[in-house]
Amino acid sequence: MSRTVVSRTVPSQTVPSRTVENAPVRVGLVGCGKISEAYLGAPYPGVEYVACADLDRARALATAEAHGLRAESVDDLLADAEIDVVCNLTVPQAHATVGLRALEAGKHVYCEKPLATRRADAWELLAIAAASGLLVGCAPDTFLGAGLQTCRKVIDDGLIGAPIAAMAHMVNHGHEHWHPDPAFYYETGGGPLLDMGPYYLTALVALLGPIARVVASTSGIGSERIVPVGPRAGEVLAVEVPTHVAGVVDLVDGTIASIVTSFDVFSSELPRLEIHGSEGSLLLPDPNTFSGPVRLFRRGARAVEEIAVERFALEQRGIGLADLAAAAHGTATGANRASGDLAYHVLDAMIALAESGETGERIDLASTVRRPPPMPPRDVRDA
């Protein structure tokens, strides 16, 4: 399937809204684990969480109780006529199954990253959505935050000139050091690349445009991890994915990005993300955050300067869902920014990096995508 996928930009989706203009979009949340708190903690205007579900009924009940929602079974939530959008916060291995079922039930879908663990499943999601006039959105949405939006303006205003190189490093010693249930990070669809790569690659694509080809070296498949802390302490996890990935990502605009994602690094001082151009260097914030600092070194300058980053009342996970809600309402111009198309392209690149690590081949991507438009200057983040 990998390199036979036809090049595609998904046709722009015009969505027959099932909702009343200006009424909040009603969201059913599937997957009441660790990240659900971040979404439910402070919902964006235009988004109303009404129900939740989880395979683990006790988790759904506890989440419902804490946030004043209805606890439903997954089947009932998908059949719930009140729900417009399913927010899919399950583990990556369940993203495609839950997403497809939600689309088949006539719901828009917003999914945590990655969109799916296989290209074919992600493709099917987008195809069914396009055929049904439904929207697909996907995390990460950090590129919609003030930090990376400021970086976008710096680049678009020409302050670093023509981009030449980018460097992305996400290195640590694995999520089993803090996550209570870390097994999924070492199953197919997990690993540092598919788990954390989306933040870095989505930021690069949103800032500089699509990826043309990739090559990588990888290691770690077949090793074991022992959970050091938490309820699963002592458990041995079989590793199905690379735990160290060193890749080169050639962007269509000619920028050469190097990327390292690793769960094999105890300590490091590597920068998270940098973009270097003909007229300056941009030192970006952690792309897994919504704000700054944004730092710039201009040709001829004596020092790095800090670029002011606007502060908004709301800067957190869920802005991509709010953006999808606005698109579903027809109150936004155009489609949602943290889109399924963007997530598909990033997934394609990540899977190609992993494949390249196995085969040693440089891989041309079959998918492409346009840069999503920048956020308007004042928006839901300030509501």
Ligand SMILES: NC(=O)c1ccc[n+]([C@@H]2O[C@H](COP(=O)([O-])OP(=O)(O)OC[C@H]3O[C@@H](n4cnc5c(N)ncnc54)[C@H](O)[C@@H]3O)[C@@H](O)[C@H]2O)c1
């Ligand atoms: N934990 C974080 O800090 C974090 C941050 C950003 C993104 N994410 C992403 O969020 C997603 C969830 O991560 P998490 O840390 O909350 O995981 P988690 O293991 O804490 O929670 C996942 C929940 O999904 C439920 N679930 C699994 N399969 C299901 C299915 N088929 N139907 C219904 N429920 C199902 C599980 O029972 C569990 O309660 C992942 O894609 C992850 O990459 C997590």
